[in-house]
Amino acid sequence: MQVEILTPAGQVFQGEADLVQLPGVDGLFEVLNNHAPMIAALAAGRIKMAKSGVESFYTVQAGFVEVLKNKVAILVEGAQAA
Numbered sequence: 001m002q003v004e005i006l007t008p009a010g011q012v013f014q015g016e017a018d019l020v021q022l023p024g025v026d027g028l029f030e031v032l033n034n035h036a037p038m039i040a041a042l043a044a045g046r047i048k049m050a051k052s053g054v055e056s057f058y059t060v061q062a063g064f065v066e067v068l069k070n071k072v073a074i075l076v077e078g079a080q081a082a
Contacts, residue, residue: 001033001070003049005058005079012079013058020072021048022065037068046082047074057082 003020005013020031023045042065047058063076 001031001035001072003072003074005047005060005074005076007076007079009078013081015049015051017049017051017072019048019050020074022074023047023060031065031067031072033070035067035070039064039066042074042076047079 001017003013003015003017004011018033021028022031022040023043025041025043029040042060042063044061047060049056058079059082060074060079061077063074065075066073
């Protein structure tokens with residue numbers, strides 16, 4: 001699935017992932033390929049992405065995520081590679 005991390009300053013990440021783990025306001029949750037459409041609020045924390053067994057991490061501030069048609073758009077106040 002296509003993943004994009006956006007901040008007010010611009011795009012921080014764009015690429016493919018098989019799994020995205022996000023810090024929801026009520027706890028961690030994961031998005032996999034062909035996930036149902038959703039919008040969720042995010043708390044400050046860490047995003048984990050995995051593609052073919054290789055993991056990458058980003059530290060993010062609060063924001064939102066939209067999942068639609070195998071695209072994950074993560075909109076946060078700030079983000080950086082961890």
